Amino acid sequence: MAIHVVEEANRCLGCKRAMCQIKGCPVHTPIPEVINLFKERKMDEAGTLLFENNPMSAVCSLICNHSNQCEGNCIQGRKGNPVHFSSIESYISRTYLDRYTPKRAEPNGKSVAVIGSGPAGITVAIKMAEAGCDVTVFEQKAEVGGVLRYGIPEFRLSKELVSRYRDIMVSLGVRLRPSTTIGGALNIDDLFRDGYDSVFVGTGTWRARKLDIRGQGRGNVFFGIDYLVDPDSVDLGRDVAIIGVGNVAMDVARTALRHGAHRVTLYSNTNNVTASSEEVEYAELEGCEIVRGKDVIAIEKEGPVFRTAIFDEDGNVVGYEDELDHVSCDTVVIAVSQLPKDKLVLTTDGLATNDRGLLEVDEKNMCTVPGVFAAGDVATGPRTVVHAVAGAKVAIEGMKEYMGIA
Template identity: 50%
Template sequence: MAVHVINEARRCLQCKKPLCRLAGCPAQTNIPEMIRLFLAGKSREAGAMLFANNPMSVVCSLVCDHEAQCEGHCIQGRKGSPVQISSIEHYISDAYLDWAVLEREPAKHQQVAVIGSGPAGITVAVRLAQQGYDITIFERKDKIGGMMRYGIPEFRLPKSILERYQTKLQALGIQIRPNTTIGEALHLDDLFADGFDAVFIGSGAWKARRLNVKGESLGNVAYAVDYLQNPEVYELGDRVAVIGAGNSAMDVARTAVRMGSQHVTIYCRGQKARASQREIDYTLADGVEIEYGLGVAELTPDGPLFRERTFDEEGHVTSEGEPALYPADTTIIAASQTTKSKIVNTTTGLDLNDKGLIAVHGNGETSRAGVFSGGDVVLGPWNVIQTVKNSKLVAEAMDRYLTAKRQG
C-alpha cells in the first residue's frame, strides 16, 4: 500500500489553483500541502494539519464521495485517472490518529454538554475541549460514533477507528456518558440546572421515513436505519428487496449479501440512483441487481408491488402501470431518515422548522439561549464532511457565546 500511496502522491501537480480543495472539498482540506509534507517525510505534520482542519479526517478518507468531491476536481482526471487523494489522506490520517497528542488550552472553567457522539458531536467536542472547555458527551447508545457506527457497515468503516477516537476524546479530558438519552430521565433543563453553560444538540436523524403505503407494519418488512444497526438479528431469507436509491440502500444491499442472502435487488423509483458512482459500482460488483423506474404501490408477505413508470425527456413521470408483484422474502425500506422528537418535546423554547428539524439562525444558534445545534438534526441526513463543515462553524459560535458569558 505504501508504494501505491507514494506513487499517487508523486502524481500531484501542486496546482496554483487547486480545484481539489477550492471546488471539491466542503471542509477546504489543503490537499496540495498535505501531499507536499508527506513527500517531504513530514507525515506527522501533514496529519496534524488534517486533524486541525477536520477532526474526522480518517473517517472522511473512507466514506466521502471522493469522485464527486476532491478526486472529481483533480486536474489529472481530465485526461486520465485523478490522483487517489482519499488513499493518501487515509494513509496519513490513520497513522496520525495513533501518534496524535492533542493539547488543551488553559481551563476556562465552563461546562459544555454535547448530546450525541456522531461526527457533529465529536467535532464540536474536540474543538471546544482543545480550547479549554470541560466537555461531557451524552450518548444514548453504549458506544460512540452515532450513524458512523450504527449506520455505516464495517466493510466501509471499521469500528476499530471509532474505538481509537474514544481513546483520544478521553485523553483530552472529555467525559462520555453512554446509554443516556436526553429527553427521558434527564431533560435539557436539568443540564443547565446542574451548571452547564451551553449545550450542543447533535442527536442525528434516527427516525425512518415511511413510504406511506399499505404493508409497512408486516413482519417481513424493515427500515434500513434499524437493519444496519444490528443486521445479525434479522432473518432475511434468500430473496431481498431494497427500496431506495441512496448510499444507505447500497449499504443495506451489500450487507444483506454478506449475511447470506442469495438474490438482492435494489428498486429505485427514478431513472438513476442518488448514491455515489463508486458505491453503485461496488454494489453491482457484489452481485446486487438494481432496477429503475419502479414506484412502490404496496408491501405484501410475498414481496413489494411496484408500478412501472415511464418518463419524458426531462425526467418527469408521464404514466404508471398496474401494480405487479416482485417476489421477496424480506423488503427493506431505505427512504431516508428524519429526527426523533424526545429532546424537543421535553424542552421549552426550542423551535422546529417546517421539515421537523431543529431551527437555527446564524451558526447553530437555536431559539433558546445557550443551546446550539448542528449536523443531521439541523441539516437532515447528510454526509460526514458536510456535517464537519457545519459543526466547525457551530463550535466557533459556541466559543464566542461562552467567551461573552465568561466576560460579562
C-alpha cells in the same frame, strides 16, 4: 501501500488555485499543503494539519464521496486519472492517530454538553476540550460513535477506528455518559441548571421515514436504518427487495449479501439513483440489481406491489402502466431517508424545527434556544460525515463566541 501513496503524491501538480480544496471539499482540506509536507517526509506536520482542520480525516478518507469531491475536482482527472488523495489522507491520518498525543489549552472555566456522539458530536467534543472547556458527551446508545458505529457497515468503516475516537476524547479529559437519553430522565433545561454554559446537539436522524402505503407493519418488512444497527440480529432470507436507492439503501444491500442473501434488488420510483457513484458501483459489482421506475403502492405477504412508471424522452415520469407488478421475495427493506427523533423538541420549550422536523439554526448554527447549537443531520437532514464536520466547525466558532472564549 506506501509505494502507492508516494506515487500518487508525486502526481499532484500543487495547483495554486486548488479546486480539490476550494470546490471539492466541504471542509476545505488544504490538500496541496498536506501533499507537499508528505513529500518532504514531514508526516507529523501533515497529520497535524489534517486533524486540526478535520478531526474525522481518518474516517473521511475512507467513506467520503471522493469522486464527486476532492478527486472529482482534480485537474489531473480532466485528461486522465485524478490524484487519489483519499489514499494519501488515509495513510497520513491513520499514522497520526497511532502517534496521537493530546494537546489541550489551560482550563477556561467553561462547561459544554454534547448530545450525541456521531461525527458532529465527536468533532465538537474534541475541539472544545482542546480549547480548555470541560466537556461531557451524552450518548443514547451503549457505545459512542453514532452513525459511524451503528449506521455504517464494518466493511466500509471498522469499529476499531471508531473506537480510536473514544480513546482520543478520553485522553482529552472528555467525560462520556453512554446509555443516557437527553429528553428522557434528563432534558436540556436540566443541563443548563447543572452548570453547562452551552449545549451542542448532534443527535442525527434515527427515525426511519415511512411510506404512505399499507403493509409496513408486516413481519417481513424492515427499515434500513434500523437493520444497519445490528444486522446480525435479523435474518432477511435469500431474496431481498429494497425500496430506495440512496447511500443507506446501498449499505443495506451490501450488508444483506454479507449476511446470507443471494438476490438483492433495489427499486427506484424514478429514473435516478441518489447514492454516490462509488456506492452504486460497489453494489452492482457485488451482485445487486437496481430497477428504475418502480413506485411501490403496497407491501403484501409475498412482497411489494409496484406500479411501473412511463418516462418521456427526458427521463421524467409522465404516467404509469395499468398493470401492477407483484414482486415475490423473502423480505422488504424500506430505505427512503430518515428524520430526527423528537424527544428533545418535546422536552425543550422554544426549540423550533422546520417542516421536516429538523432543528432551526442561524448562521452560527445556534438553535432558537440561546446557548443551544446544532449541526449534522439533525439540522440539515441526512448528508455525509464531512458535511457534519463542516457544520460542527461553524457551531464550534459560534459556541466559543457565545461563551466568550478565544
